Amino acid sequence: MFYYDSTYLLLIPAMIISAWAQFKVSATFEKYSKVYSSKGLSGAEVARMLLDNNGLYNVPIEVTGGKLSDHYDPTRQILRLSNDVYYGNSVASLGVAAHEVGHAIQHKTAYKPLILRNSIVPIVNLGSSMSWVLFIAGLILSIQPLITIGILLFSGVVVFQLVTLPVEFDASARALKELGSRGILYNEEVKGAKKVLDAAALTYVAATIMAISQLLRLIALSKRND
Structure with a gap:
């Protein structure tokens, strides 16, 4: 059966x-x-400070549900922080808050990888939802063009993940620079924030590896159908 195919082994490392x-x-x-910051500022206070220092007075900050659900919404230009980050005054909370501000700064400065990522979101959303449908239909009906289209659509997901990496790395670099240069966190605290952001970056690396593995699996399955 397809769902128990040996090509699943390609996904195990990912x-x-x-x-x-x-x-x-x-x-x-x-x-x-x-690990609480020496200055005792909350994530929301630090985010507001950094936004204002970068001329982003019009970007509001909202509390959002969930854990580590923090994000910057470029469409509505809203910074959303999870409850722990919004109210927290730990090194972790400030690091995450500053990272999301980093995305807002990217948006303001028209950071090219961010623009590219945002521009392909509609295509990626379509590709992620339709690629497997077309691919499986192509396998079942032995229609090679459907299989090829499915692979091409899923390739867009891989491209999106690859473009996401520099966007996330750059946001973290901006965050750490802001936290250190403005004296919000001291040396050891900045190192702690860096560890938090580096760990978060691993999830994006993992997502990229998973997407590439899925694409390789699709290609392997398509060759069986030749």
Whole structure:
């Protein structure tokens, strides 16, 4: 049966890396959420400070549900912070808050990888939802063009993940620079924030590896159908 195909073995390394990345980010955030910043500022206060310092007075900050659900919405230009980050004054909270501000700064400065990522979102959304449908239909009906289209659509997902990497790395670099240069966190605190952001970056690396593995699996399955 298709669902028990041996090509699933291609996904095992990616699944292991993904599980490890999720554990790493959770454990690291938990560790540094107990290390409080010397200045006692909350994530929301730091985010507001950094936004204003970069001329982003019009970007509001909202509390959003969930854990580590923090994000910047470029469409509505809203910064959303999870409850722990919004109210927290730990090194972890400030690091995550500053990272999301980094995305807002990218948006303001028209950071090219961010523009590219945002521009392909509609295509990627279509590709992620339709690629497998077309691919499986092509396999079942032995229609090679459908299989090829499915692979091409899923390739867009891989491109999206690859473009996401520099976007996330750059946001973290901006965050750490802002936190250090403005004296919000001191040296050892900046190092702690860096560990939190580095751990978070691993989840994006893992997602990219998983997408590439899925694409390789599709290609392997398509060759069986030749």
